[in-house]
Amino acid sequence: MKTRILSAALAIATLSGLLVASPAQARDGVSSGRTTRPSGGNGYAQVTVDFVSRTKVVFRNLKVRDLCPHDNLPVKARAVWKYTTGSWHTGAWKKDTNGCRDKGTNFGNYVRSGSRAISAVALELCVYNKKSDFHCVNTTTRYNQYVHRGR
Template sequence: MKTRTLGAALAIAMLSGLLVASPAQARDGVTSGRTQRPSGGNGYARATVDFVSRTKVVFRDILVRDLCPGDNLPVKARIVWKYTTGSWLTGSWRKDTNGCADKGNNFADVTLSRSRAISAVTLELCVYNKDHDFYCVNTTTRYNQYVHPGR
């Protein structure tokens, strides 16, 4: 009897709009990107973004991968964040230097906790063709739902 009553109450709450997705479910997710450079040097980067508050975000399961050709040059990615003031800052590089035969480098979770509100985050992904010839792209930008509700 209790199960049937609970199920009915839950169904009524859902139908009446009382249960809605929380903001944390709306903007968190995967940020990923791939370079496709005609002269070679392709790479891939991915992380799952989890905004915890206005000032804290966790990057989970960061992956950086060299997609060939096997040129023995690194592919690297770093965390990039934007404050509500409009200024962008960057974290330290994470590299895949193992060549294109592997599955990339997986890195531990990174928690970014600041004293100011973080507006948005992305990853910057760079690939090399020569020692000083590199090409960079940004992955999908994720906006902090605690700063930008509804965005």
């Protein structure tokens, strides 16, 4: 009788452990940022970061939004990642050219993978005041849990 109860308890504990999300299943969360210039131009960008392995990250639902005033100038953002060697690299610019619409532009998913380990990622967000005058900020940095254990 005790053996059956012990076996049942062990089986339940084992199954419960399988239901807990492993790091490969866990999403690292949202990285977002906002920039404002005193002379005009406001912008917002957001992405959900999901590290899949040491060398692969998925940027989910990349959204770029122009926040008024109605200046007809775009807001742009791009993914940036840091390799474990310390060098930063960038993806292609994504621009919201819809003006001050409510929801901005959603560019969907972007995957970055290769043979080199990725240490951290963020978004670079830029807002224009004039054609050649823009201000940029970086959003929240997310660290790869496969590279930085416990971070």
